[in-house]
Amino acid sequence: MICIDQVTKKYTDITAVNDVSLKIQKGHIYGLLGPNGAGKTTLINILCGLLPATSGKITIGNYNIIIYTTHYIEKAETLCNRIAIIDHGKIIAEGTNEELKTLVKDKSRYIIPMQKEYPVNTIPLLQLQGILHIEQKENKIFIDNETGVNKISRIIIQLSEQDIHVSNVEMDVPNLEMVFLTLTGRKLRD
Numbered sequence: 001m002i003c004i005d006q007v008t009k010k011y012t013d014i015t016a017v018n019d020v021s022l023k024i025q026k027g028h029i030y031g032l033l034g035p036n037g038a039g040k041t042t043l044i045n046i047l048c049g050l051l052p053a054t055s056g057k058i059t060i061g062n063y064n065i066i067i068y069t070t071h072y073i074e075k076a077e078t079l080c081n082r083i084a085i086i087d088h089g090k091i092i093a094e095g096t097n098e099e100l101k102t103l104v105k106d107k108s109r110y111i112i113p114m115q116k117e118y119p120v121n122t123i124p125l126l127q128l129q130g131i132l133h134i135e136q137k138e139n140k141i142f143i144d145n146e147t148g149v150n151k152i153s154r155i156i157i158q159l160s161e162q163d164i165h166v167s168n169v170e171m172d173v174p175n176l177e178m179v180f181l182t183l184t185g186r187k188l189r190d
Contacts, residue, residue: 001026002047002065007056009042009089016042017053018089024065024082031080032069033176039089040069073176085180092183101174104182107132109172110152112141114164124158131155133181144178 002024009017017039024030032040044067045051047058070076076083077097084094093100120141122134128151133144141159145151156166181187 001061003059005057010054028081031076031083033076034086038086104174108147110143111170114139
């Protein structure tokens with residue numbers, strides 16, 4: 001087992017790792033998910049003895065344990081038994097993929113495919129009650145909203161006013177991207 005107890009790493013005016021505590025069980029592949037600059041590599045370097053911690057304690061047992069650092073959500077979801085979401089040097093959530101998804105059980109996502117890529121004015125859509133985030137990728141619109149707030153008819157009206165024809169709406173279940181967005185207020189950046 002690896003025990004990380006209140007580990008902090010400070011540079012002159014930057015706190016790279018901020019009071020991190022984790023327990024990693026034998027045989028687990030443990031994911032550190034966070035954007036560049038979140039503190040993942042600094043924490044790994046402290047674990048490997050390449051950097052001294054400013055404070056805190058690390059205990060490492062005699063086990064072959066893989067710690068996987070990434071800013072690719074799909075990799076963390078697929079490979080890791082447990083995941084810690086780290087941002088600005090601080091662990092903001094930790095658990096299995098399913099445990100983390102329960103943090104956003106009150107959120108859902110509409111996926112609206114378009115026949116071709118149109119520029120979408122998101123301002124009127126974001127003004128609808130319960131709409132949390134909108135993103136357009138190629139010929140799809142992704143709309144995160146509060147569960148129980150059925151705004152699909154208003155969304156379709158808003159899109160049709162922009163001459164965007166909606167023939168299909170898919171509903172997506174919570175995922176780690178939604179968890180990260182909810183906890184940090186922004187998308188996972190490269």
